[in-house]
Amino acid sequence: MKYILIIFWCSIVCQSWGREVISLNRSWKFTPGYETAKNTYTEVNLPHTWNQDALAAKVNYERGLGNYEKDIDIPAAWQGKRLYLRFKGANTITNVFINSKHAGEHRGGYTAFAMDITPYIHWGTKNNIWVRVNNSPQLDIMPLLGDFNMYGGIYRDVELIITDPFHISLSDYGSYGLYFTQTDVSREKARILAKILVKGETGCSSVIRVKIEDPQGKNIVSAEQEITFDEQGEAVGELILNISKPHLWNGRKDPFLYKTITELLRKGQITDRVEEKIGIRYFRVDPDKGFFLNDEPLQLRGVCRHQDRAEIGNALFPSHHREDMEIMKEMGVNAIRLAHYPQDRYVYDLCDEYGFIVWAEIPFVGPGGYRDKGFVDQLSFRENGKIQLKELIRQNYNHPSICFWGLFNELKQSGDDPLNYVEELNTLAHEEDPYRLTTAASNQNGALNEVTDLIAWNQYYGWYGGEPAGIGKWADAVHKKYPEKPVGISEYGAGASILHQQEELKKPVANSYWHPENWQAFFHEEHWKAIDQRPYLWGTFVWNMFDFGAAHRQEGEMAGKNDKGLVTFDRKIKKDAFYFYKANWNLEEPFVYITGKRFEKRSEMSQQIKIYSNQPEVELILNGKSLGVKKGVYGIFTWTEIQWKKGENILTARSKNGITDEVKILF
The missing domain is CATH 2.60.40.10 (Immunoglobulins)
Structure with missing residues (x-):
């Protein structure tokens, strides 16, 4: 089909022609919900989150009320027009008051919403806007939980839209x-x-x-x-x-x-x-040959992306989103899973512009490996999920980048069984949009895997168990079990700290302090070799493109962070594994890269040196002496038993066309 x-x-x-759009991002008075004294506010600009405590790894970070207040002048000349207040994202429950009158409520933290505030306006004078945002846990709003921070606040843009009475609907x-x-x-x-x-x-x-x-x-x-x-x-x-x-x-x-x-x-x-x-x-997807765009086969080389970064949380500016796209473009990415929720409309705009294929999803997040619930079988939860699905699809219906609607992540069928509800969501998605495919991210066997058009699994061979090469045997077994259904890999990854360097290649304990960078690189080498040899995989997505906030995590070199990213939380340093993928996915920008360059002070005098490059041949030079030219396999070039001298060593990698990389090693 x-x-x-x-x-x-x-x-x-x-x-x-009758429509004006005015940014309201500047000069809001913010007061935490627990602050009751008058005139005790902080002036903030949007986007904004109050959860700096989550970024500081406080497990019980503030999940409660926040108040935003602002006065705006409404000219008398606007009388007779319609005024809409549009929020691009506020987490989780948002109540809006205009001149002390309740204008509306939105329940959900990741989609946009607009309110017609015309009936509450005082023309020709100042008007007061009070926005009450609540990010406390709710049992009737997706998501119920997540392995990521639930930042509170008005963390995307707010606009005032003025239209003629005869206008395109908002x-x-x-x-x-x-x-x-x-x-x-x-x-x-x-x-x-x-x-x-x-x-x-x-x-x-x-x-x-x-x-x-x-x-x-x-x-x-x-x-x-x-x-x-x-x-x-x-x-x-x-x-x-x-x-x-x-x-x-x-x-x-x-x-x-x-x-x-x-x-x-x-x-x-x-x-x-x-x-x-x-x-x-x-486009189409074949269970044996994978994804096709405009009748041409396209191997989807994907990554997952969360919408936060160090120091600012999820209060991102357009420049932050574009920087992320540029980094992904450099690595050679052609597909993105925007996990685990709808992201800023500008992100989808950029994906259209850059040509990334997108998996967009609702925040129906299961417990994964945690003791909690992702589904509560009550009418209010069911209705909220359907509203969020409609919002996701209708707000993003027109993006060429989006090919897949994701319906859940790591649900379990124990306790309240979500199977019937997922079937309802799948039907609704096809009613809303018959021209895209539904998918989901699973981590278990069962009937849930048979509902959507496509299915993918979150697998971590070589991190939470097994060895990295095991991903190939697993994929073959799943393909054999579901021969008529396209299967993919929605997540695979390993943690890494740029501060953790080791001479031996040894698998760490996932929930420990020690997350060596060289193991992450090896993990991805083995996974990509297996993936590349299996064209039936309709799409595969690295978890994760960037480190992201997870206040409850007490592992790696810094608590409060999931460090499976190929790039650091602040986007300043690309880990070794990033360059492995660049060597395989980006053949347009010649480069060579010496791995382990942050391991500056070593103890073993004889070691292996590994280079990543998208060039056919690379020469290695140690202290001015050539150690020979090698040909790479999957962009990997290896020299064994390198003999160092005491003190400073200069290691240079050079391609035939003169591109170089250099590092200093101390003994």
């Missing part, structure tokens, strides 16, 4: 009201159904106009439709647009994006206008 989809990258642009599960579905696509043609949700006045009519342009501004196709608003002042437009010989969005190879312009007209005047970028592509 071939799955096809047209995807639009929503990038709202401020225009003079009230559909936090989306921008635009859904573009590709019903037939090939290299010869693309047929697009544009579904546009609009708001106006009962009985009135308007015209919806959609245009598609190339990057140079040339019109490719356009369509118009007249609509009439119903008793609720709502209408839905459905327009067909056909493109001959479309320029396909083709992942990292060619992430081509058109531009669309959607306009709402009333009596010939534009009352609202939204511009987006668009990618056209189709």
Whole structure:
């Protein structure tokens, strides 16, 4: 079966045609929930989290209430317009008050939401916004738990959106009201159904106009439709647009994006206008041959990514997201699992731009190896999960990068059995979006593995048990058990500290203090060799691209952190394993890299030296003397029984085209 989809990258642009978007990120008065005295606030800018204590590895970090307050001037000239307050992310329960009146509540910490605040506005004067955020544990909101920090706060942007009464809807599960579905696509043609949700006045009519342009501004196709608003002042437009010989969005190879312009007209005047970028592509997954993009096989070389970093938690700026993408691009990544929750819309925009294939998922997180519950069989929990799934899909429906909707991570069927509920989620996902595939990340056997279109497993051979090479035998056994179902690896990884260096290659105890960097590198060498020889794996994802916060973890060189990242929590240092993948995945940027370079002071006079490079041959030079030229296997070049001299040693690796790396070793 071939799955096809047209995807639009929503990038709202401020225009003079009735819509204005104003950032409200500056100058909020923040007060913790436990602070009751008046005028005891801290001025903060958004994005913001109050959980610096989680970053300091406090296991019982503050999970409770936080208050944000701000006054804004509303001009009298805006009277007659509609005003929306849009939050891109606040964790977990958010209640909004305008001039002391309750404007609405949102339950869920990872999706956007918009509230129509027009009825509460005082025109021509200051208006007070009070936002009450609560990140305390809840039994009716996903996730119930997680091996990551549940940072509290308004940690993404907040916008005030001013529209004409006749406007493209902002009230559909936090989306921008635009859904573009590709019903037939090939290299010869693309047929697009544009579904546009609009708001106006009962009985009135308007015209919806959609245009598609190339990057140079040339019109490719356009369509118009007249609509009439119903008793609720709502209408839905459905327009067909056909493109001959479309320029396909083709992942990292060619992430081509058109531009669309959607306009709402009333009596010939534009009352609202939204511009987006668009990618056209189709894909399929074969249980024996893996993933295909635009009918071409594509080995998905993936990583997982959490949305936090050292010192600032999850209060990330656009520059942080782009830096992460640049690091992944350098390594040669072509697929990302955005775990374990919806991430900032800008992240999906960047994935469209960079050409990364994306697995996007809801925060239905099971207990994994911990003593806890990921599922409580009560109606309120079930309904909340379905709302979060609708929000994920509708807010991100138009991204070309997203191919997979993830429904759960490491659920268990003991106690309340989630099987029936996962089946309901799978049905809902296909009702919302028939053109993408569902998947899940499992860590056990059972019927849960048979619900989604695809399945993948979290496996840690060589870290929590077994040896790294065992991943190959395991994969073969799973493929044999599920011959008709595409199988993948959703997580594999090992911890590493850049401060932990050892001369011997010895497997550490996973929950211990000692996480040597050389074992992580060896772990990934063995895993990738096995993965690369198994084309039936539809996708594999390293856990994790970056170290991330997990306050409850008491292991590795620093408590409160999961150190399985290929890059440090602050993004400053790329671990040895990063360069192993770069040697295998990025053949466009020539490099050589000497491993173990942070092991500056050694004791054994005879040692092995290992180089990673994407070049065919590398020469090793010790203290000015050549030790010979080697050919690599999987980007690995090894010299044994290197004899050091007392004192300082200069080790240089050089490729045939003159690229070098150098390190000093002391004895």
